[in-house]
Amino acid sequence: MGPDALATISYAVPVLVSLLTVRFFFVLWRSSQPASKPRAARLRCLIVLGSGGHTAEMMNIVATLQKDRFTPRYYVAALTDNMSLQKAQVYEQSLIQSDGKKTVENAHFMQIYRSREVGQSYITSIATTLLAILHAMWLVIRIRPQVIFCNGPGTCFPLCISAFLLKVLGLGWSSVFYIESIARVKKLSLSGLLLYKLRIADQFFVQWPQLQQKYPRAYYAGRLM
Structure with a gap:
């Protein structure tokens, strides 16, 4: 590599870092603003399912x-969690029976590597978390x-982190509702x-007033x- 190439890189790297820093703080600022009315007639919707009560609550929200507004719907659950996706599939099937629409047009079901299994050590969870983030990014x-x-x-954390990184890089904008x-x-x-x-969620909701007072x-x- 010649001296001209090295000089170009030495100038380009600080500029790139500066642009990403500005973009990072812009995304943080924009995410904290009141939600504007979406213009799109349909919104691609990613729904993160947990196990047990998490899935029951999320399906109530869904x-x-x-x-017809939040479609298509992409349900994502941990790779070791089959029950949650089954509940989502049953729900979507009930919609098909009521309106006759094809599930392939409206609902998709996916799995993701879990960051940390119950009882897994924090040391070994570092590697599994990195794997989960890469999978989530994809x-x-x-x-x-x-x-x-x-x-x-x-399961939701690597997905939300990935969505935030894509916003910083200017590759897409996902509004995170927690x-x-x-x-x-x-x-x-x-x-x-x-x-x-980390201010990653665009809208953050709690179900108890004392939590809102604390946060x-x-x-x-x-x-x-």
Whole structure:
């Protein structure tokens, strides 16, 4: 590599870093602003499912959505969680029976590597978290969701991080709507706390008024269950 190439790189790298820094703070600022009315007639929707109560709560939220507005819907669950996707499939099948639409046009079901299994050591979870983020990045690039709904499972964190990175890089814009689980009465879940502190969620909702008082940037949504 010649001296001219090295000189070009020495100038280009600081400029690139400066542009990414400016873009990073712009995304943080834009994400904290009130949601503007979406112009698109349809919104690609990524719905993150957790296990047990997380999925039950999320399916209650999905049931309130305008189905012709939030479509197509991409349901994502952990690779080791088959029950959650089955519940989503049953729900989508009930919509087909009521309106006759084909599920392939409206709903898609995917799985993602889990960042950390229950009981897994934090040291080994570093590698699995990196793998989950890479997998999440691939899914987000493939889906290019305009809206992401999540409510606390660890599966949502790498997906939201990936969506945020794509916003910083200017490769797409996903509005992240985080609804904290009703089981969280006094403090946020780890996923919720990270998304709140890092300001990754565009809209952050809690279901208990004392949580809204403790985390003032959150919105009190009332009981959703």
